[in-house]
Amino acid sequence: MIEEQLGRCVASWYKGASGVTGAARLSGGASQETWTFDIIHAGGVTGAILRRAPPGYGASPGRACGLDAEAVLMQLAHDAGLPSPRVLHVLQPEDGLGAGFIMQRIEGETIARKILRDEQFAKARPMLARQLGQVAAGIHSLPALRLPKLREMNSTKEIADLEREYHGFGRPRPVFELALRWLRAHDPGPSRELTLVHGDFRHGNLVIGPDGVRAVLDWELAHFGDPMEDLGWLCVNSWRFGEIDKPVGGFGSREELFAGYEQAGRKVDPDRVKFWEVMGTLRWGVMCCGMMQRFRQGPDHSLERAMIGRRSSETEIDLLRLLAPREK
Amino acid sequence: MQDEPTPEELVKVVADFLRNEIAPAIKGHNAFKLRVGINALDLVSRQLALEQGGDASEAARLKRLLGVDGSLLELNRALSEKIASGELDLQTPGLAEHLWQTTMDKLAVDQPNYGSYKRELGTK
Known part of the structure; x- marks a missing residue:
């Protein structure tokens, strides 16, 4: 189901995107989720990450700066030439995916x-x-x-x-x-x-x-x-x-x-x-x-x-x- | 008096069964969770074996340091208050030794493979 939603969302801003595939939940608690997926387009596939608070989980608790601020910070870091993924899209209400953003997936190890x-x-x-x-x-x-x-x-x-x-x-x-x-x-x-x-x-x-x-x-x-x-x-x-x-x-x-x-x-x-x-x-x-x-x-x-x-x-x-x- | 086998023996036999027979057959995220579960059972085994002795010597040290009697929880609360107020500090004879011994006894149960613990034991 999330693949359909992501597919509709991606089609609205990614030129030539025909859909998404391989969506899988990576981690996170009830209020914040991380998903990995691939965007299919004419030139091949592009790895992407969705980081979001699902619909119904808007507010960020206590110390968290909020997903909108995270997206801005990552993009600023990327623009400054720091090792940071490019932010591809900040979620809009019409996306129906909650609050959050989609970024480029960087391959590598975190463990x-x-x-x-x-x-x-x-x-x-x-x-x-x-x-x-x-x-x-x-x-x-x-x-x-x-x-x-x-x-x-x-x-x-x-x-x-x-x-x-x-x-x-x-x-x-x-x-x-x-x-x-x-x-x-x-x-x-x-x-x-x-x-x-x-x-x-x-x-x-x-x-x-x-x-x-x-x-x-x-x-x-x-x-x-x-x-x-x-x-x-x-x-x-x-x-x-x-x-x-x-x-x-x-x-x-x-x-x-x-x-x-x-x-x-x-x-x-x-x-x-x-x-x-x-x-x-x-x-x-x-x-x-x-x-x-x-x-x-x-x-x-x-x-x-x-x-x-x-x-x-x-x-x-x-x-x-x-x-x-x-x-x- | 309860019958045998003892809780120590039962927990150990279950942990060994899961480790030797079940773990090799499980894959993915459940394999990770199973490993955490086996670690928990091993921790319980160590606590059953070590807790009584550790608690008794911790209580004896606390009574000496504080000059009062009470449950382990009460004594630890009293010590915490005296450290917070500055009445006891690392210059107080016996305090550093007490905190070290108590912490080493906790690590022996919680995480005997933790790097700092192995270093302090002198085994690594």
């Missing part, structure tokens, strides 16, 4: 374990940290005047948000308290420079090919804030997938990441990056606890959610390694 282990990425791995530094610098340099309306965040607000969310769970976690205490004591305050922050710059949202970074996806958590946040989040141990001595995604060093960033003409503040790494570690821990809440209270009573709840202790050991390292 961290494959990127870190498969032979086909062996040549890409040593380049990734530097490349991602350059990409992050490009994102942080997008002209503020052309950006959509986004929420503004700073470290002090983020600490308060995390604390409120964690206390809402009603279950004491001494290590989280220690981390909150550390974050308050080391809060660098608002950044001198406010830029666009991707907000979820890590494995899973990066399309990697044998040649390196091909696309940055999922701008849902984009906001204005401290650019060092993206670099700190990328270094969180939870995204190293066992390669714990390579702080950048399990494939590279901070030095390479920072060198790439500065090569693109921007400055790194390593203390702020470290601060955001601690914040990010706690944030992922709080998110794991949130998964457990959603499992218990519904609507997502799934096995995966339940088991992610038991991963919050991983962030506790990582917080202790950051804040109270044991002498070796």
Whole structure:
């Protein structure tokens, strides 16, 4: 059924399109869906991705910037020469497909374990940290005047948000308290420079090919804030997938990441990056606890959610390694 | 007194059956979900084996640190409040050791293959 709807929609803006084929749901919860499909046209087929909130799910919850803003950001990134898919069409009410957009599909891998282990990425791995530094610098340099309306965040607000969310769970976690205490004591305050922050710059949202970074996806958590946040989040141990001595995604060093960033003409503040790494570690821990809440209270009573709840202790050991390292 | 086999033995035999007989025959997304399910049963096995000992030593440490008695939940709430208020911190004798031991005991149940845990155990 979605293929018929997509076919009608695509025919209205894609010259020579005769239909769509191979529509398959990729991921997402109840309020947001990602579909892959192929557009058939006289010249062959073009891979496309639909990202949408189905009809009836309009509003974006809490921190999300909204699908319209995501589409604008991806197109701006594409136009600036960053690895980002071209936005082909923003959904209109007459499309009957809900809110969202259709973009070019970029082939490649997003699964961290494959990127870190498969032979086909062996040549890409040593380049990734530097490349991602350059990409992050490009994102942080997008002209503020052309950006959509986004929420503004700073470290002090983020600490308060995390604390409120964690206390809402009603279950004491001494290590989280220690981390909150550390974050308050080391809060660098608002950044001198406010830029666009991707907000979820890590494995899973990066399309990697044998040649390196091909696309940055999922701008849902984009906001204005401290650019060092993206670099700190990328270094969180939870995204190293066992390669714990390579702080950048399990494939590279901070030095390479920072060198790439500065090569693109921007400055790194390593203390702020470290601060955001601690914040990010706690944030992922709080998110794991949130998964457990959603499992218990519904609507997502799934096995995966339940088991992610038991991963919050991983962030506790990582917080202790950051804040109270044991002498070796 | 309940009869045998024990919960430990039952959970283990089910997990082994799913792992050895069923998993090889399942494909696609359900294979992934089955693996998550087997991981959950293995976690339960570890918790059944380790929880009592871990909880007892955690409670003993908490009583020493706080100088009060109570349930594990009450003691952890009291410790959390004292860390939040700054009354206890990493300079407090025994606090860092307590947090480390408690966290290591949790990882031994939750995720014994986690890289940081293996590193801290000295096995990797």
